[in-house]
Amino acid sequence: xxxxxxxxEKFKQYxxxxxxxxxxxxxxxxxxxxxLRIKFSQSNENWIDTINNYYPFLKKSGYKRNYNSxxxxxxxxxxxxxxxxxxxxxxxxxxxxxxxxEANNFFELINTRNKDD
Numbered sequence: 180x181x182x183x184x185x186x187x188e189k190f191k192q193y194x195x196x197x198x199x200x201x202x203x204x205x206x207x208x209x210x211x212x213x214x215l216r217i218k219f220s221q222s223n224e225n226w227i228d229t230i231n232n233y234y235p236f237l238k239k240s241g242y243k244r245n246y247n248s249x250x251x252x253x254x255x256x257x258x259x260x261x262x263x264x265x266x267x268x269x270x271x272x273x274x275x276x277x278x279x280x281e282a283n284n285f286f287e288l289i290n291t292r293n294k295d296d
Contacts, residue, residue, distance in 0.1 A: 186233050186267065194230065195271035197221075204265070204275070204282050207257070214289050215282050216257040217264060227252040236260045259289055 202219045237254035269279045
């Protein structure tokens with residue numbers, strides 16, 4: 180497991196490009212309020228394991244796609260623990276930069292109770 184400060188800027192650049200293409204960040208409503216969820220999808224397990232080595236709070240899962248025999252892997256995490264990852268992606272993301280800015284602003288609202296409930 181690597182510490183965040185040990186992650187090279189080159190890796191963060193590559194990861195941001197990968198996130199722009201094969202990642203997502205969403206706000207999810209939960210019983211206690213709202214949270215952020217981040218996800219990466221990829222069929223290359225070695226790449227998923229490399230990301231997971233740098234960001235061990237991401238949970239790995241694998242599944243078969245219905246339309247072919249290729250296995251797909253996911254890394255997911257939610258909540259305040261993803262803040263260092265969002266910060267790293269913000270530096271170099273292009274396509275999803277505005278989503279990451281909003282996500283970064285949302286951290287202070289995590290677990291804020293929904294007033295409509």
